[in-house]
Amino acid sequence: MLLDALKADLAELDARSLKRVRRGLDTPCGPHARVNGRDMLAFCSNDYLGLAAEPELARALQTGAKRWGSGSGASHLVSGHYTIHDTLEARLAVFVGCERALYFSTGYMANTGTIPALVGRGDAIFADRLNHASLVDGALLSRAELHRYPHADVAALERALAASSAKRKLIVTDSVFSMDGDVAPLAALLELAERFDAWLMVDDAHGFGVLGPEGRGALREAGLASWRLIYVGTLGKAAGVSGAFVAGQADVVEWLMQKARTYIFTTGASPALAAALLKSLELIENGESRRAQLAGLIAQLHTELKLERWQLMPSRTPIQPVLIGDNAEAVAAARALWDTGLWVPAIRPPTVPQGSARLRISLTAAHSSDDVHRLAQTLMQLEHGA
Numbered sequence: 170m171l172l173d174a175l176k177a178d179l180a181e182l183d184a185r186s187l188k189r190v191r192r193g194l195d196t197p198c199g200p201h202a203r204v205n206g207r208d209m210l211a212f213c214s215n216d217y218l219g220l221a222a223e224p225e226l227a228r229a230l231q232t233g234a235k236r237w238g239s240g241s242g243a244s245h246l247v248s249g250h251y252t253i254h255d256t257l258e259a260r261l262a263v264f265v266g267c268e269r270a271l272y273f274s275t276g277y278m279a280n281t282g283t284i285p286a287l288v289g290r291g292d293a294i295f296a297d298r299l300n301h302a303s304l305v306d307g308a309l310l311s312r313a314e315l316h317r318y319p320h321a322d323v324a325a326l327e328r329a330l331a332a333s334s335a336k337r338k339l340i341v342t343d344s345v346f347s348m349d350g351d352v353a354p355l356a357a358l359l360e361l362a363e364r365f366d367a368w369l370m371v372d373d374a375h376g377f378g379v380l381g382p383e384g385r386g387a388l389r390e391a392g393l394a395s396w397r398l399i400y401v402g403t404l405g406k407a408a409g410v411s412g413a414f415v416a417g418q419a420d421v422v423e424w425l426m427q428k429a430r431t432y433i434f435t436t437g438a439s440p441a442l443a444a445a446l447l448k449s450l451e452l453i454e455n456g457e458s459r460r461a462q463l464a465g466l467i468a469q470l471h472t473e474l475k476l477e478r479w480q481l482m483p484s485r486t487p488i489q490p491v492l493i494g495d496n497a498e499a500v501a502a503a504r505a506l507w508d509t510g511l512w513v514p515a516i517r518p519p520t521v522p523q524g525s526a527r528l529r530i531s532l533t534a535a536h537s538s539d540d541v542h543r544l545a546q547t548l549m550q551l552e553h554g555a
């Protein structure tokens with residue numbers, strides 16, 4: 170019986186402590202959250218600049234809804250594309266320094282639509298082993314041959330590229346890796362892309378708004394530009410709204426608009442969201458004090474958190490993992506933190522490699538120095554007691 174088998178599979182997930190539950194927040198996104206009736210200090214959102222609950226953005230969303238209504242009514246290529254979408258795409262392209270940008274409903278859709286539009290059977294994809302699931306899924310959908318190279322291993326990538334006789338080649342990487350917080354060797358990757366005539370697609374979900382001058386992202390920080398570069402920025406993290414965009418050379422973006430199935434066969438995102446996103450771009454561009462606050466908190470965590478067995482990983486981004494190693498110990502640490510009112514997720518295999526279970530702290534500009542102090546003190550006490 171199909172349903173009996175499914176019930177048994179669910180029970181097995183539960184038995185292996187792999188069954189996920191959702192926690193219901195009763196307050197807007199922010200460090201101080203009411204969760205399941207408890208007041209928690211949260212270190213788990215990707216709202217790096219603290220914009221998700223920013224009143225100015227909520228007002229822009231209201232104004233947008235007044236002007237445009239709530240829905241787009243159709244897919245972009247039918248009749249669901251509005252002039253405010255054009256304005257948003259033009260602003261996004263200028264902001265990251267590319268010729269053109271295409272706005273998608275989510276980052277997951279941007280990635281799963283873009284990769285199959287660029288490569289297919291007979292082609293090859295070269296992907297960092299720690300890339301985000303949406304890039305892996307996009308690669309699988311494309312039916313191109315998938316080579317996964319060891320994390321950030323430029324020499325291994327070079328060997329794989331040299332050995333490939335694929336017609337078209339695509340290198341794909343996260344800019345900031347979501348479970349480690351480290352930044353990909355982007356200049357070296359572009360050099361390889363040039364040498365082996367490959368596209369280089371960079372998913373800047375955790376860098377857009379945070380890295381580079383005025384938060385213009387990882388490519389601008391690294392000073393890289395090329396028609397080979399395909400830039401993906403997501404708008405639900407530092408930008409505090411939702412959606413994503415792919416930016417690059419104008420013909421490349423035109424091709425994506427013609428071919429990306431996750432762009433074509435879906436209803437356009439609400440034009441009111443585009444109004445909020447235009448405001449968000451303004452706040453990001455003028456967000457120097459938010460980025461300075463964030464950088465200060467990252468430095469504070471590294472100064473204050475002195476661990477012996479556990480290890481604060483060497484990340485300069487808002488993603489600040491504490492490596493624990495053992496699965497049960499990581500889960501116990503997360504539970505003990507929760508019991509003291511601190512919300513930090515434990516990340517276990519298969520999300521991270523075996524033996525590298527960790528706590529994933531993410532810091533935002535909405536945290537205070539007191540918040541980080543409390544986190545560091547509690548973690549040091551827990552490590553001693555563990």
Ligand SMILES: *Cc1c(COP(=O)(O)O)cnc(C)c1O
Nearest residue numbers: 275276277301303347374403405
């Ligand atoms: C969050 C994330 C995505 C997906 O973006 P959504 O807009 O949330 O769908 C893609 N890539 C990376 C690296 C991410 O962290």
